[in-house]
Amino acid sequence: MFRDITIGQYLPGESFIHRLDPRTKILSVLFFMVGIFGLKHLYSYLFVLALTLTVILVARIPLGYLLKGLKPIFIILIFTVGLHLFLTPGQILVEIGPLSITLEGIMKASFMALRLIFLVLFASLLTLTTAPMSLTDGLEKLLAPFAKVGLPAHELAMMMSIALRFIPTLIDETDKIMKAQKARGADFESGNIWQRAKSMIPILVPLFVSAFRRADELAMAMEARCYRGSEGRTRMKQLVYRKTDLIVTLGMGSAMVAAFFFL
Amino acid sequence: MIKIDNVIHTYKKHSDEEVQALCGISLDIQEGEFLVIIGHNGSGKSTLAKHLNTLLIPSEGQVLIDGLDSTDPDMVWNIRSRVGMVFQNPDNQLIATTVEDDVAFGCENLGIESGEIRARVDDALATVGMAGFGNKEPHYLSGGQKQRVAIAGVIAMRPKYLVLDEPTAMLDPRGRQEVMETIHRLNKEEGLTIVHITHYMEEASQADRVVVMEDGKIVAQGCPREIFSQVKLLKSLRMDVPPMTELASILNEAGLEVDKTLLTVEEMVDALC
Numbered sequence: 036m037f038r039d040i041t042i043g044q045y046l047p048g049e050s051f052i053h054r055l056d057p058r059t060k061i062l063s064v065l066f067f068m069v070g071i072f073g074l075k076h077l078y079s080y081l082f083v084l085a086l087t088l089t090v091i092l093v094a095r096i097p098l099g100y101l102l103k104g105l106k107p108i109f110i111i112l113i114f115t116v117g118l119h120l121f122l123t124p125g126q127i128l129v130e131i132g133p134l135s136i137t138l139e140g141i142m143k144a145s146f147m148a149l150r151l152i153f154l155v156l157f158a159s160l161l162t163l164t165t166a167p168m169s170l171t172d173g174l175e176k177l178l179a180p181f182a183k184v185g186l187p188a189h190e191l192a193m194m195m196s197i198a199l200r201f202i203p204t205l206i207d208e209t210d211k212i213m214k215a216q217k218a219r220g221a222d223f224e225s226g227n228i229w230q231r232a233k234s235m236i237p238i239l240v241p242l243f244v245s246a247f248r249r250a251d252e253l254a255m256a257m258e259a260r261c262y263r264g265s266e267g268r269t270r271m272k273q274l275v276y277r278k279t280d281l282i283v284t285l286g287m288g289s290a291m292v293a294a295f296f297f298l
Numbered sequence: 299m300i301k302i303d304n305v306i307h308t309y310k311k312h313s314d315e316e317v318q319a320l321c322g323i324s325l326d327i328q329e330g331e332f333l334v335i336i337g338h339n340g341s342g343k344s345t346l347a348k349h350l351n352t353l354l355i356p357s358e359g360q361v362l363i364d365g366l367d368s369t370d371p372d373m374v375w376n377i378r379s380r381v382g383m384v385f386q387n388p389d390n391q392l393i394a395t396t397v398e399d400d401v402a403f404g405c406e407n408l409g410i411e412s413g414e415i416r417a418r419v420d421d422a423l424a425t426v427g428m429a430g431f432g433n434k435e436p437h438y439l440s441g442g443q444k445q446r447v448a449i450a451g452v453i454a455m456r457p458k459y460l461v462l463d464e465p466t467a468m469l470d471p472r473g474r475q476e477v478m479e480t481i482h483r484l485n486k487e488e489g490l491t492i493v494h495i496t497h498y499m500e501e502a503s504q505a506d507r508v509v510v511m512e513d514g515k516i517v518a519q520g521c522p523r524e525i526f527s528q529v530k531l532l533k534s535l536r537m538d539v540p541p542m543t544e545l546a547s548i549l550n551e552a553g554l555e556v557d558k559t560l561l562t563v564e565e566m567v568d569a570l571c
Contacts, residue, residue: 047433166396167395168394168395168396168399196393196394196395199395200392200393200394200395203435203437204389204437207437248390249387249390252385252387252390252391253390253391253393255385256383256385256390256391256393257393257403258378259351259353259378259383259385260378260382260404260407260451260452260455261375261378261379261404261407261455262403262407263375263407267407267409268406268407268409269405269406269409269410269411269412269415270402270406270412271399271405271412271415271419272399272402272412273412
């Protein structure tokens with residue numbers, strides 16, 4: 036039942052996008068996110084579409100695979116579109132009982148929908164083309180300047196990579212616990228939402244207990260392998276920031292500025 | 299050489315009552331040796347193992363690793379880089395999302411330069427027979443493979459001693475065999491000192507020396523043949539004895555003299571015919 040989860044999914048490849056430094060990609064996504072909120076016209080989204088399609092093509096990510104990643108946000112999408120559609124005051128076009136659709140509502144709803152869709156698409160392009168380890172390495176490097184003011188950059192990156200490593204393990208474990216509970220007559224499928232939520236407790240309790248035990252053992256294994264935080268630690272895979280990375284970063288940065296002032 | 303001198307380890311339970319997990323253990327571990335420690339759950343064998351790389355500190359007594367005192371806080375990392383440790387659950391000791399990053403983890407902590415780490419990682423993976431798995435994700439591997447990756451992660455740090463705390467307990471027979479073959483090869487070809495902790499008797503039969511623990515004490519030690527021939531003692535500790543050794547002991551009791559230290563069917567055939 037958990038096979039569809041695509042968080043942190045990585046599709047190995049050798050494309051230009053794959054080979055970019057993770058810092059470039061993280062910054063690009065950041066610029067993209069800020070820039071997309073600066074867009075003022077619907078036709079500006081054609082540029083966004085063109086940019087996204089180019090990245091998809093260059094990275095050779097199957098479009099269907101990417102679109103599948105939109106499924107989880109479907110409900111949020113409908114919800115925000117609905118809210119904007121019906122709750123924006125302005126020139127009334129259609130009236131259905133107490134609800135009314137306005138021209139401004141339609142505009143706002145489509146803006147929101149496009150923003151959400153492109154945000155998710157672009158962010159998943161980041162995880163699809165970047166190995167989890169280099170993603171966390173990049174994050175650590177980007178946050179490193181903030182370590183001086185007390186931000187635990189290395190610890191955050193380590194936590195993230197351990198979380199990514201243990202997602203499949205914990206999913207397997209959940210599956211196992213559910214089967215064990217089912218074999219003893221537990222029922223997860225019937226009843227109302229409240230009852231179903233309550234039936235999750237016998238899954239969550241053993242899952243948490245085992246997660247804590249795992250954390251304990253993992254910490255011991257890390258210590259046994261001489262782990263003592265970032266102090267004196269080197270990396271096997273060094274990140275290299277090439278000229279192309281600089282060009283892409285600057286390009287995305289200026290695109291963001293352009294989006295705010297001209298589009 | 300690791301010198302364990304009269305080590306006592308006590309810890310407090312939740313109810314504040316003190317429990318003595320180790321009651322005065324003394325043991326010398328020689329370089330290049332293949333030592334097996336067997337004992338039941340709660341016999342203190344894992345507690346003893348954790349004393350070898352300062353994960354636990356003795357309450358009384360002393361553990362010296364190549365002359366370094368484990369109670370000295372300045373020596374902790376030095377000792378841990380000498381004494382590598384592999385744990386029971388293969389899932390809970392792999393840190394990274396790919397095999398090679400995991401094997402590199404220990405070396406990275408030691409502050410080794412990146413090209414050297416790469417060479418050591420490839421070398422270590424080849425040694426445990428996992429070359430070509432570098433880019434795989436750990437959760438796609440079998441238990442035996444995961445455990446061999448864990449061993450690779452330790453030997454990439456080039457320790458002198460390898461302590462394995464029940465590495466085979468959670469594996470299927472095939473995984474167990476893979477792991478046992480790997481550590482025997484490390485002992486013979488790389489000259490690594492092995493301290494293997496297990497409750498499987500058959501894993502003890504190929505050791506240089508076997509130590510039997512019970513209730514925090516060493517109750518017997520010697521070469522496998524000497525140990526196995528003490529059928530009565532082992533039985534009283536609820537441990538399995540190789541079937542032929544047990545048969546030899548029964549035959550002896552019944553008045554037929556055969557060698558009490560024999561282990562295999564072939565040896566029994568030779569002794570009888």
